[in-house]
Amino acid sequence: MKAVFSTRDLKLAAILATLGFEFENPARPATRIKRESGDESTVFHFLADSPTGQRADDVMRSFAKGEEFVTAQPDSPVSYMMAVLKNRDELVSVVKQTPRQIVFERNGKIISISENATAEDKARFAKFI
Numbered sequence: 314m315k316a317v318f319s320t321r322d323l324k325l326a327a328i329l330a331t332l333g334f335e336f337e338n339p340a341r342p343a344t345r346i347k348r349e350s351g352d353e354s355t356v357f358h359f360l361a362d363s364p365t366g367q368r369a370d371d372v373m374r375s376f377a378k379g380e381e382f383v384t385a386q387p388d389s390p391v392s393y394m395m396a397v398l399k400n401r402d403e404l405v406s407v408v409k410q411t412p413r414q415i416v417f418e419r420n421g422k423i424i425s426i427s428e429n430a431t432a433e434d435k436a437r438f439a440k441f442i
Contacts, residue, residue: 316361318369324359325376328394329369334359 317337320326336342337358344356356369361369375382383392411430426438 318359318361318373319356320359320373321354321356322376323355323357324358324395324398325373326378327398329357329359329363329372330392331394332363332367332372332390333365334363334367334369334372336360 315337317332318329320329337360342357344358345353346356347353359369363369372391375386375389376395378385379395382389383395386392412427415423415428416423416427418424426435430438
């Protein structure tokens with residue numbers, strides 16, 4: 314029986330999958346857990362060794378070191394993946410903080426206004442539609 318590596322960390326699971334680690338059971342790569350308290354978690358199950366000989370434990374330790382690992386090994390594939398994940402988190406934050414533009418059509422014109430427009434802005438804007 315082959316050794317199994319399990320993790321609840323979605324980012325680590327994404328890195329392992331990208332590095333080519335195989336799921337213990339490809340038909341059921343994860344276990345979803347719901348506790349009596351209502352808390353939920355998902356655990357991903359990989360074979361502990363990749364086809365290229367990497368060990369999931371080693372990848373986890375590199376990942377856990379965070380910026381220290383990236384500074385020490387900036388050209389490592391794990392460093393690049395960590396950078397992608399960090400940038401994704403920052404971009405998601407930007408998206409969540411950026412007001413949407415409401416786009417609509419009036420009298421054959423396509424118009425947009427910020428969803429955070431003040432009542433004064435809306436009144437001034439209404440003159441043009």
